[in-house]
Amino acid sequence: MKAHVYKRDHINTDEIIPARYLNMDQEVDLAKHAMEDLDIDFIKNVELGDAIIAGRNFGCGSSREHAVWALRGAGIRAVIADSFARIFYRNCINNGFLAIECKGVSEKIKSGSEIKIDLKKGEILDLNTGNTYHFAPLPEFAQKILNAGGLLNLVKKKML
């Protein structure tokens, strides 16, 4: 997976998917405008299976889950950040979308680098430099939701 690195803190959901597109809620429609107000070229450069790497408090601001869908729809498979804003983080988990907390990587990995994420080992491998970075495994409850394929699968199971 290719890394799209933004050396910035507080990338907010208004930048990830601007409100002017919130009259739509389908992933394919939202994906066309992912990261538009932050990086107009993002959508041209992104490929299926890529990752975003950023600084602190990624996904702060509005609770719009559209931010997760826009990124996923654009092909992003994981976001790696120093920290995540709470609602965005919940939205990721609930969607079975990977949000990995790993401090300082946006300073170390270069944009465009090929990286590999090993969830079991809790490792990010930078294939360009051979460096590895460690992250704490996802919390157990998050793992449970991820394994179930999202929160609603769990809810449905419970309701049956």
Added chain:
Amino acid sequence: MSQTITEKILAKHCGKDEVKPGELINAKLDLVMCHDVTTTPAIDMLREYDINAVFNPDKIVIMPDHFVPNKDIKSAEMVRKIRLWAKEMGIEAFYELGRHGVCHALLPEQGHVRPGMTIVGADSHTCTHGALGAFSTGIGSTDLAASLATGELWFKVPESILFIINGNLFKGVYAKDIILEIIRQIGVDGAMYKTMEFRGDIIDDLSIEARMTITNMAIEAGAKSGIIAADQKTVDYVRNRTDVAFEIIKSDKNAHYDKVIEIDVSHLEPMVAFPHLPSNGKAISSIETIPVDQAYIGSCTNGRIEDLRIAAEIMQGKHIAKGTRCIVIPATTEIWKQANKEGLLDIFMDAGATVSSPTCGACLGGHMGVIASGERCISTTNRNFVGRMGSPESEVYLASPATVAVSALAGVICDPRDQ
């Protein structure tokens, strides 16, 4: 064990005597709030999972607000879908156009919020309702779908930070200035995942509406919720709106706080948060001359009747500066009617402002005053992120209704204390 108000409310709603920060719980929800933008995806999810009933239609409130009156065909379709679904589910509390308003102003106004409740809403500023002594937090659409289906939701019990606000608040300085100062001090992730509990003489003195301005912006410091224990003012406010019973819960004396931050506001000046973060607050005396193209008075932060009274008092008999536009948006229908009765709308319009029907409007760059590239807006709203009110090349400055009103008259950002 001693507990905070938040821990006590959460413990009660998961059937335990006590909970500890970091503990994962499933809490029963007393109220689930939906609006026009985040609800249609939840409805689609419920249908996809073949979930055809909600946990309790009486505990669900729907208030289309972001793009109402519907700004285009797509938003009209969204509201239509929600309206039909609400009917199918038997949800009575659907605030149709004509009774509508911005969700966080409308919910407490209509008596849906009471002390001690657990509330979730598919909107980040749902933390507002903590001003009435409830645990209230924002969620996304999947959480909303789960909440609608089961009436429960998983939470990690948050640590609490206690803010004790004391001193004397001088004329021209308001609740908005206090919260902008707090966010300036701790940063936009200063309370991440935590609860901000507010207390102190100043908080006691503030009206319920002003308290809501403070809890409204807890999310701008990354907090899960903001909370102020109920007092007699809260009881009176709630009693004027509903007969439903409630319980007042307070933090124990020796409750544990992650941090205690004391702030003396005696020297606090009116604050202006510069682009592009709510934490970029500056004291008004320290800023250079900044011309503004637009002044915006409204939103769930500062679109309530007290805010409009403050702005109208300043604008009475005066005129908006040439080259500056001013938009006033009463946050709810009731506020609109009250402002009209008191002659405030006339004052605004005589001053050259325009008054819109209640809506989130341009607060999130939806409609009703979106700004162009290179334009600058001073606003009573809560976010000044890049592109928040329109073009990604525009700028938003956050301030109190008084500061926005004097700035509208002057055409540059001004100090309301000079009035």
